[in-house]
Amino acid sequence: MKTIATRNLDASPQGGDKIPVGISACLLGKPVRYNGGHSQSRLCLGELSRHFDYRAFCPELEAGFGVPRPTLRLTGDPSDPRMVFSNDASKDVTDRFKTAVADKIEGLAGLDGYILMKNSPSCGLERIKVYRDNGYPHTERTQGLFTAALRQRFPDLPVEEEGRLNDARLRENFILRVFAHHHFRRVVEDAPSLGRLMGFHRDYKYILMAHNQQEYRALGRLLAQAGKEADIGTLQAAYKKRFMAALAKPATRRSHCNVLLHILGYLKRALDGATRRDIMGVIEQYRRGEVNLATPLTLISHYVRRCGSDYIQAQRYLEPYPAPLGLRNQL
Numbered sequence: 001m002k003t004i005a006t007r008n009l010d011a012s013p014q015g016g017d018k019i020p021v022g023i024s025a026c027l028l029g030k031p032v033r034y035n036g037g038h039s040q041s042r043l044c045l046g047e048l049s050r051h052f053d054y055r056a057f058c059p060e061l062e063a064g065f066g067v068p069r070p071t072l073r074l075t076g077d078p079s080d081p082r083m084v085f086s087n088d089a090s091k092d093v094t095d096r097f098k099t100a101v102a103d104k105i106e107g108l109a110g111l112d113g114y115i116l117m118k119n120s121p122s123c124g125l126e127r128i129k130v131y132r133d134n135g136y137p138h139t140e141r142t143q144g145l146f147t148a149a150l151r152q153r154f155p156d157l158p159v160e161e162e163g164r165l166n167d168a169r170l171r172e173n174f175i176l177r178v179f180a181h182h183h184f185r186r187v188v189e190d191a192p193s194l195g196r197l198m199g200f201h202r203d204y205k206y207i208l209m210a211h212n213q214q215e216y217r218a219l220g221r222l223l224a225q226a227g228k229e230a231d232i233g234t235l236q237a238a239y240k241k242r243f244m245a246a247l248a249k250p251a252t253r254r255s256h257c258n259v260l261l262h263i264l265g266y267l268k269r270a271l272d273g274a275t276r277r278d279i280m281g282v283i284e285q286y287r288r289g290e291v292n293l294a295t296p297l298t299l300i301s302h303y304v305r306r307c308g309s310d311y312i313q314a315q316r317y318l319e320p321y322p323a324p325l326g327l328r329n330q331l
């Protein structure tokens, strides 16, 4: 089976196109909140907006609730909550809201990520209160109704709350997943073949290893056992589901060190002993938390570019997203 060198396929948004990412409309500064205000996000409108082509969506507006409107809340069973107006719990708008979202959700196909507004009974990702009849919330929390519909329809789509993006590890992990999702769509789904899928897996080896070594091996077996007669649609869907799930947990300092040492192993014949020891010393500094991830990576990348094989140069781990985002300076 011939694998395809995915580095040669133009999947980069830097070529001109930005990556399509959905976002709660209020985060872009649109005055769609219940009181006519917004929740403009400096983070989303800053450096991220140079790489993301935002598709703003306000589900409460789409449901025709208007601006201004009374606030909404979730009530009843936390596993299947109802949506009501906070000032009049007898006005159950669940069906109206869900129907409006169902009508629009297909319009959100083709995205590579979604950034959600926190604490919203519509857009919240987690910890949303569900109220009992007595007016007190259950201890069990849930996600917003729009978010539930979005995740059900697009289970592999990277989603994150804007507030959580202030955490450097969560921010890096979300952006990594958005770029990987985009890459998968462009190089595998746009022209499905077993060769492309295997090429993708090969180029993401070290990213997968940094996140989940076991799953890296399991996905390798999944592809190796697929015969030429395998249904490529079923295979790529199964691969994508597990690949995106494996990336969802941020990589640790320890697993990054493991990957860096593996990559260094590929250079051992090209480097003299003193240079190798220098690089290992910097990896140790990173392990001890004295320098950030960008430090050993910049050093190793320098040697990979100078004397690495095509295989190691093609590893997406070396640059999974544009360097100007500066994400690895904060890890």
Ligand code: SF4
Pocket (backbone or CB within 6 Å): 024, 025, 026, 027, 032, 033, 034, 057, 058, 059, 060, 061, 117, 120, 122, 123
């Ligand atoms: S949180 Fe969601 S529903 Fe509420 S204003 Fe923002 S986009 Fe609209």
